[in-house]
Amino acid sequence: MADHPCDSSLIDEAEDEPSASSAPRRIHPLEPDRAAMAEIGQAVLRRAIAFIETLPDRPTASGDDTPPELIRAMLAPPPEGPGELEAVLDQLDQAAACAYETGSPGFFAYVPGGGIFTSAVADLYTGVTNRYVGHAFAAPALVALEQGVVRWLTGICGLPQGSGGLLMTGGSMATLCAVIAARHAGLGEDLAGGTLYVGAETHHSVAKAARLAGLPAAGIRTVPCGPDLAMDPEALAGMIADDRSAGKRPFLVVGTAGTTNTGAIDPLPQLAAIAQREGLWFHIDGAYGGMFRLTRRGQARLRGMELADSVALDQHKTMFLPFGASALVVREPHRLAAAYQADAAYLAGMEGEFGLPDFADLGPELTRGMRGLRVWLPLQLHGVAAFREALDEKLDLAQFAYRQLLDEPALELPWQPPLSIVAFRMRPAGPGPDAARRANRATEALLDRINAGGRVRLSATTIGGRVTLRLCIVVHRAHADRVAEAVGIIRTSARSVHATATTRH
Ligand SMILES: *Cc1c(COP(=O)(O)O)cnc(C)c1O
DSSP: OSSSSSSSSHHHHHHHOOSSSSSBBBOOOSSHHHHHHHHHHHHHHHEEEEEEEEEGOSBBBBBBBBHHHHHHHHHOOOOSSSSBBHHHHHHHHHHHSSOOOOSSTTTTTSSOOOOHHHHHHHHHHHHHHHHOOOOOGSSHHHHEEEEEEHHHHHHHHOOOOEEEEEEEEEEHHHHHHHHHHHHHHHHHTTTTEEEEEEHHOOOHHHHHHHHHOOOGGGGEEEBBBBBTTTTTTHHHHHHHHHHHHHTTTEEEEEEEEEEETOOOOOOHHOOOOOHHHHHHHEEEEEEGGGGGGHHHHHHHHHTTTOSSEEEEEEHHHHHOOOSEEEEEEESSSHHHHHOOOOOOOOOGGGGOOGGGOGGGGTSSSSSSOHHHHHHHHHHHOHHHHHHHHHHHHHHHHHHHHHHHHHHHHHHOOOOOOOOSSSEEEEOOOOSSHHHHHHHHHHHHHHHHHHHTTTSSSSEEEEETTTTEEEEEEEOTTOHHHHHHHHHHHHHHHHHHHHHHHHOOO
């Protein structure tokens, strides 16, 4: 076991494995023969399994001490002749080891979901078969596979039959596609005065999407939040009315089903009612929270998602898939076609082979990978219940951590976790801005202390001027043992930070 993943002992360990051939393997022909394919595949698979087996014991982050010569090596131009298989993979392993260990059971810093093996295997299959799925006629059954995944996701959101959408690479892309479709539906060609509404806790990808969609910053209105960090619907209604009187053209409301900071959930049914009354597109950002609708509790807490015009939801977060898995689902797929189809015959895209959609007409991309398989294969192999149970477990673990941390007098937990993020900070010694400032410094010290051991990794955010730490329970490998360990580390660290702060005063 490597003391530190950036050193080479992990790699030496891999070299101890018997090699299929004694001579170094060099792969010159672009079409390797059968033996070469097997050797390459086995070499990668051996390393993949070793990676997953050693994951729990490796430090949760180690990018800071990346050797400069490794950076230089990775920046170097490619060789003219063929490289040696094991040497190339060794170098790759070393580069991959100097990083945030995002798949570790102790990685609680952000909301990505770890990356499950069966989805990684699907990527290999996708690459090898290399099917084109932009138009239904080119691979009807595989377009059906992907459309089946889309339909399953529309069902999770509670959207009616006939809804659809497409798989994207991430929540930011899904949001961009939604904002463009909403802009096309609401403003047409003339963007003047176009106005959209987000909450104070809305993810910054929405503002980025608006900018990419050609809207000026002045067209983005930030609606204040209540103490629960959810958007205030009365304030929204008031701002829309004011903007209309000022001659603006409201066209879109973005609600969030689980914010990135704390998992706060906007009052979706009320936002939907306002959007409908005002004739605005209602988009829901469910990038982090949307998949929790698979669970009974998630369905109850995310009520109102079924009223959306569109929903973004990330499978690379709360479905635990490797990065690059997200979906945009829409109530009326023809509105996507209206925005994206290159010729304006809107419905033609919906009448593809076997009544299947032509994905190239529903979004900006023509050629792209067969994204459906990386979702479909895990669902077929594990079954939906495995994902539902895992998400339920994360909700339970968040409640457990919340209750445990509530018992720690040095800590303050302003919000009961709405989903699987537990937010906490050092309690100020008294009232007033100076106490808050000192508490902020103490919370920063707390984060350093928690992360120093390398067993768990948390991150900080700022909410209402207060530095706040987040325990995000999203990685599928995070179970009760590691969450209990995290709680123990947090409590011990909080006590020692508190003791240090008290002696200093
Ligand atoms: C992560 C996240 C996004 C952005 O999604 P990417 O997949 O990172 O592009 C948007 N909204 C919320 C609420 C998120 O958590």
